[in-house]
Amino acid sequence: MAAVLIRSGREPVENWVAVFNKVLPDVECRIWPDVGDRADIEYVVANQLPDGQFATFPNLKLVAGTRVGLEGLLNDESLPPHIPILRNTDRERAATMTAWVLYQVIRHHRHFEEYAVNQRSKAWEHLKYRPPQETRVGIMGMGNLGTTVARALSGLMYRVAGWSRTRKDIPGIESFAGAAELEPFLARTDILISILPRTPETENVLDAGRFAMLPKGAYVINCGRGTTLDEDALLAALDSGHLSGAALDVFKVEPLPQDSSLWNHPKIAITPHYSCSGRAVFGAEGIVDAIRKLRRGEALTGTVDRSQGY
Numbered sequence: 001m002a003a004v005l006i007r008s009g010r011e012p013v014e015n016w017v018a019v020f021n022k023v024l025p026d027v028e029c030r031i032w033p034d035v036g037d038r039a040d041i042e043y044v045v046a047n048q049l050p051d052g053q054f055a056t057f058p059n060l061k062l063v064a065g066t067r068v069g070l071e072g073l074l075n076d077e078s079l080p081p082h083i084p085i086l087r088n089t090d091r092e093r094a095a096t097m098t099a100w101v102l103y104q105v106i107r108h109h110r111h112f113e114e115y116a117v118n119q120r121s122k123a124w125e126h127l128k129y130r131p132p133q134e135t136r137v138g139i140m141g142m143g144n145l146g147t148t149v150a151r152a153l154s155g156l157m158y159r160v161a162g163w164s165r166t167r168k169d170i171p172g173i174e175s176f177a178g179a180a181e182l183e184p185f186l187a188r189t190d191i192l193i194s195i196l197p198r199t200p201e202t203e204n205v206l207d208a209g210r211f212a213m214l215p216k217g218a219y220v221i222n223c224g225r226g227t228t229l230d231e232d233a234l235l236a237a238l239d240s241g242h243l244s245g246a247a248l249d250v251f252k253v254e255p256l257p258q259d260s261s262l263w264n265h266p267k268i269a270i271t272p273h274y275s276c277s278g279r280a281v282f283g284a285e286g287i288v289d290a291i292r293k294l295r296r297g298e299a300l301t302g303t304v305d306r307s308q309g310y
């Protein structure tokens, strides 16, 4: 009998098993590390397996992560290159990420932190209002998450542009593509949101030089990967007054070390890698669809391009 090997992340593995048992009764669930007969394993649901395990499954057909970032799978040399890795395109995950980003954008743009301070001193004062149509939001990474965020912000009348490797054609959203268009993209951006994956190309893409390309007073939000942002350069740009603030959900080292200067910085808002939050079985529906397609001999969509690293 075909089997799916499940190594759950933070969540109870029973939730995954319940979904698979319900919709794929002819696929046996094996829970890591109880692999059983390795020849049965056709599907693996895990962010990572230790010790070159993937090479030991002779009938492996598909691997799917339990979260969106797939570095643990992409860096595993035991995973044969022809085995598809499924991206997570779950709508609920995109929805929670979008809500987190909207909160950060609106909190900054509408001065809600200052209003909270004013409340404490009973100050009835309207702070400077800038219409959303005149507030330029720029999103780095226009994939499943970035596109969902971009549409939501555009719906709230913000002037939205996206930057990605390849050009996008999304009504109402200006598209910038590739390294050559990063500078003009940054130069037109008042609120920068990075939802980039971790790849060699995105390593420290937000560094001192890139922060200097943003207009004075720009605000920076990072909820993609901590590796994409130079934290020391961010602190310097905040302290010089060039940037007005930052909201960070992801960091170079997680959990963020106790002695990190980011914790106490008055212009930085921190959440603990929490922007996408929710149920264990995020993405289970997509994995089940993919398994069904494979069994019908149909082509898969939504798989990782391993040559690009995301």
Ligand code: NDP
Pocket (backbone or CB within 6 Å): 068, 069, 070, 087, 088, 140, 141, 142, 143, 144, 145, 146, 163, 164, 165, 166, 167, 178, 195, 196, 197, 198, 199, 201, 202, 223, 224, 225, 249, 250, 273, 274, 275, 276, 277, 310
């Ligand atoms: P996708 O793979 O759908 O999208 C990635 C986007 O990044 C694409 O638009 C891609 O361009 C762009 N991109 C990749 N490399 C480059 C580059 N070198 N230059 C310019 N653009 C580039 O991923 P998702 O939207 O699903 O997720 C994005 C990332 O968000 C994940 O990889 C993960 O790291 C992070 N994440 C963070 C979470 C959190 O809780 N903080 C939770 C979930 C995800 P193109 O469209 O041209 O291919």
